[in-house]
Amino acid sequence: MERGSLVEALKRYPELWPEARALLETASELAAGLPPEPVPEGLEARVLRRIRRVRPSWGRPLLAAAAVLLLVALGYGAYFGLSWTLALREPSTQVLALVSPEGVPVGRTIILRDGRALVVLKAPRPSGRVYQAWGLGEGAPIPLSTFRLPLKTFRLPPEAKALAVSLEPPGGSRRPTDIIGLPRP
Incomplete structure (x- = not known):
């Protein structure tokens, strides 16, 4: 009997469902009891070759x-x-604490004799803001680059002797707006 005819008969005579289920279970049990078919010779090698070509x-x-x-x-x-x-072993190296205007430590800066500086801050910046470094010397703060991670190296201008850090809008500012770290020996 074709599958279509069987489905049609089961729709027309729903009382045949219990017998159909019993026949399906018996067929399944019979199939499970059959010995496994032997794998054709060379099938494994052919499949592996195809996989290696496709991979x-x-x-x-x-x-x-x-x-x-x-x-x-x-x-x-x-x-x-x-x-x-x-x-840090060099006597000319300065290690300065960076403290908030309230006196809370926020990080450190290391300044080498050649003007290179490393800033290490304790906390990540707030979303939508960037850090900006400022060179400190005799006059107004000198704007340096902005940065997003709490670790950054800089080259200080010759007139700057220390470094401060502020929080600014993306792109930075010409003057510090929200200073978070001032140098303290």
């Missing part, structure tokens, strides 16, 4: 590139950290 071959090069990038990043991080740590 992209970029997996290993991508993994190798990721490993190289990780090693480079780790090496740069180690060099960066070591160079600033070694600079």
Whole structure:
């Protein structure tokens, strides 16, 4: 009997459903009791060849590139950290606390003799704002670059002897609006 005819008969005579279910269960039990069919000779090798052809071959090069990038990043991080740590041994290196106008510590700045400076802040910036560094000397604060992460290096202008940090709108400001860190020895 064709499937279509069987479905039509079961619709017309719903009382046949219990017998149809019983027949399906018996057929299933019979099928489960049959010995497995042997796998044709060479089928596994053919399937594996097809998979290897279809599978992209970029997996290993991508993994190798990721490993190289990780090693480079780790090496740069180690060099960066070591160079600033070694600079702390120099007598001309200044380490200044950055404190809020209320006197609460917010970070540190390290200033080297050649004018390079490292700022390390304790807390992330609020959303929609950026940090901006300011060179401090004899006159008005000198606007330096803005930054988003709480770790940044700068080159101070020759007239600047210290560094302050403020929170500004994206793009920065010409004058500090919300100072969060002032230098204190």
